[in-house]
Amino acid sequence: MTESFTSLPDPAVVEEDGYLTLVELSRASRAPEAQIHVWVVEGVLAPLGRQPDEWRFVGTSLRRARLAWRLTQDLEVNAPGVALALDLLDEIATLRAGLRRGGGA
DSSP states (O other): OOOOOSSSSOHHHHHHHHHOOOHHHHHHHOHHHHHHHHHHHHTSSOOOOOTTTTTETTTTTHHHHHHHHHHHHSSSHHHHHHHHHHHHHHHHHHHHHHHHTTTOO
């Protein structure tokens, strides 16, 4: 049976319009909830709320969770490695943005 992609949130809409619960982020990123818990502990994702049932993830968390899941599945990177890789990718994006603005490094 094929999965309907219409049930998955559009990342652009999520980024603009609201938050995702743990369950919604899990479904949209295809990452198990247990894996998302690990990523929160490792600092890959930073939800609002104290307990998992209170967690709310901003829209950019969906892109980050999808990338984290791809690193985990495709490259077999462990959670600390995913955290490091995503931090480095964020730093590269920041440096590139600075170069585009003419600010240098």
